[in-house]
Amino acid sequence: MTRVAESTTALVREAADRLFGAADTVSLERARLVTDAYRIFDDQPVPLKRALAFRHVLQHMTLDLEANPLFAGNTSPALRAWMLIPEYGFGEDVQLRYEHADLAGFLDMAARVPTPLATALM
Numbered sequence: 862m863t864r865v866a867e868s869t870t871a872l873v874r875e876a877a878d879r880l881f882g883a884a885d886t887v888s889l890e891r892a893r894l895v896t897d898a899y900r901i902f903d904d905q906p907v908p909l910k911r912a913l914a915f916r917h918v919l920q921h922m923t924l925d926l927e928a929n930p931l932f933a934g935n936t937s938p939a940l941r942a943w944m945l946i947p948e949y950g951f952g953e954d955v956q957l958r959y960e961h962a963d964l965a966g967f968l969d970m971a972a973r974v975p976t977p978l979a980t981a982l983m
Contacts, residue, residue, distance in 0.1 A: 883940035885961075890938055892945040894918045 898914035905913060923938040937944050 880940055886939055886942045888937040888939065888942035888944050890922060890944075891918055894921050895946070 894917055895914050898917035899910060901917070902910045902913045925938065
């Protein structure tokens with residue numbers, strides 16, 4: 862194996878260990894930003910409101926360029942932080958079902974969404 866291949870393999874292994882060793886969390890950042898944008902652009906038509914909300918998220922979300930050396934940027938402010946995307950409703954993420962089969966169906970019933978969370982997103 863060449864030195865480049867060895868260092869690349871080590872980098873990938875280190876990134877994978879860091880990613881899969883991180884605790885699962887939930888990020889409320891996107892949910893808060895979208896909720897704020899929907900309030901700001903309340904008078905706009907739904908398609909425009911969605912576009913403006915997306916722009917608001919991209920302009921205000923936490924940007925992490927250091928946590929993962931293989932990919933610049935992030936979708937949430939922490940490794941393995943599951944995003945709540947209120948504009949698409951509550952539902953299970955395919956990756957979550959794959960990695961945590963024991964959680965299948967945990968969002969099927971509206972009553973299972975904690976009241977403080979549901980209130981914050983309304």
